[in-house]
Amino acid sequence: MTTLSLLDLVHVRQGKTPADALADALLVAQRAEQLDYRRFWVAEHHNMIGISSAATSVVIGHLAAGTSKIRVGSGGIMLPNHSPLQIAEQFGTLESLFPGRIDLGLGRAPGTDQVTARAMRRDLHAAAESFPQDVQELQRLLDEPVPNQTIIAVPGAGLKVPLWMLGSSLFGAQLAAQLGLPYAFASHFAPDALDAALANYRARFQPSKQLATPYAVPCVNVIVADTDEEARHLYTTLQQMFVGMLRGTRGLMPAPIENIENFWSPAEKAQVSHMLSCAFVGSPATVQEGLEQFVARTQADELMVSAPIFDHQKRLRSIELLAEIGPRLG
Incomplete structure (x- = not known):
C-alpha cells in the first residue's frame, strides 16, 4: 500500500x-x-x-x-x-x-x-x-x-x-541526503531529473536524528473521474494553466474546455505534455495502472498528489476515487 x-x-x-x-x-x-x-x-x-x-x-x-x-x-x-x-x-x-x-x-x-x-x-x-x-x-x-x-x-x-527538503534538481536531492531529511520531488511540473534525483538521494543518504533511512515522495498530478473521457475533460483546466505559464499570462483557474487542440499550438502542446508527463488522468482503472507503473519505477515511499480540478464537487470525487485506488498501489 x-x-x-x-x-x-x-x-x-x-x-x-x-x-x-x-x-x-x-x-x-x-x-x-x-x-x-x-x-x-x-x-x-x-x-x-x-x-x-x-x-x-x-x-x-x-x-x-x-x-x-x-x-x-x-x-x-x-x-x-x-x-x-x-x-x-x-x-x-x-x-x-x-x-x-x-x-x-x-x-x-x-x-x-x-x-x-x-x-x-x-x-x-x-x-x-x-x-x-x-x-x-x-x-x-x-x-x-x-x-x-x-x-x-x-x-x-x-x-x-520535522523538516522536508523539496526540489526539482540534483541540488535538493544532495542536500536532503547530506542532512538526512525526507525528500519531496516536484515531478508534477518538472519531471526531467526525477529518476536521477531519487537515485542520488538514496545513494548519498546520511542518517540523522530525524530520519534513519531515505524517504522519497514524488509529487504527481492525478485527476480521476468515472470515465476516461470525463477525466480528460477536467484535465484541460491544468493544461490551460500550463499554457498560460508559457505565454506569460497566468491568471485565475479556468473552467475546462471541450477541445484543448483548438487552444494550444503544436509547440505549446509538446512542451506542456512534457512538463505534465507525470500526470495520471482517467477512470480508476486507467489511473491505477499508471500509478502502479510509476510507483514501481520510483519506489516511492509516499505519493504527494496535486489535483487541480475546476469543479469543487468533481475535485472531491477525484480524491475519493483515488483513496480507493491507494490500498492497491505499492
Whole structure:
C-alpha cells in the first residue's frame, strides 16, 4: 500500500475570490482527512492572482484548525524569502497549537518572478547561495537550546518540527541526503531529473536524528473521474494553466474546455505534455495502472498528489476515487 497525501495550491477559480479558495481548501482538507490521506500541504507563491497561499503559515493554521488528525504543512516555504528565525517562530507556533501535526517543507526558489522577488526586499541571489546554511540554522533553532545560545525561537526551540527538503534538481536531492531529511520531488511540473534525483538521494543518504533511512515522495498530478473521457475533460483546466505559464499570462483557474487542440499550438502542446508527463488522468482503472507503473519505477515511499480540478464537487470525487485506488498501489 502506498501512502497518499495532497498538495493544494489554493487556486482561485474564475468567478471566485481568494476567500472562496481558502474556504474550498479547508473543505478538501476535511474530506482528505476522512479518507485517511496522510498530509495536506500548501505552497508559498507571491503576486499570482490565481493562488491564495502566499501567507503560507497562516493558511496552514487555518487548515489545521479545521481538521483534527491529518498532518498539515508547507510544500513548501521558500526559505530565501525569510530569515530562519522567522520560520522557526512561525512553525514553532503552529506546532504548539497543533502538536504532532505540522510539516515544514523547504524550497530554494523565490516562489515568484524576479520583479516580485525584488519587491520582497531580499537579496535572493545571496539568500539562495546561503540556503544550505539557513536550513541548518533552522534545524538548530527548532532543536533543544544549547548552553549560552544567544538566539532562541519562542515558541520553536525544542519542538523539532520535522523538516522536508523539496526540489526539482540534483541540488535538493544532495542536500536532503547530506542532512538526512525526507525528500519531496516536484515531478508534477518538472519531471526531467526525477529518476536521477531519487537515485542520488538514496545513494548519498546520511542518517540523522530525524530520519534513519531515505524517504522519497514524488509529487504527481492525478485527476480521476468515472470515465476516461470525463477525466480528460477536467484535465484541460491544468493544461490551460500550463499554457498560460508559457505565454506569460497566468491568471485565475479556468473552467475546462471541450477541445484543448483548438487552444494550444503544436509547440505549446509538446512542451506542456512534457512538463505534465507525470500526470495520471482517467477512470480508476486507467489511473491505477499508471500509478502502479510509476510507483514501481520510483519506489516511492509516499505519493504527494496535486489535483487541480475546476469543479469543487468533481475535485472531491477525484480524491475519493483515488483513496480507493491507494490500498492497491505499492
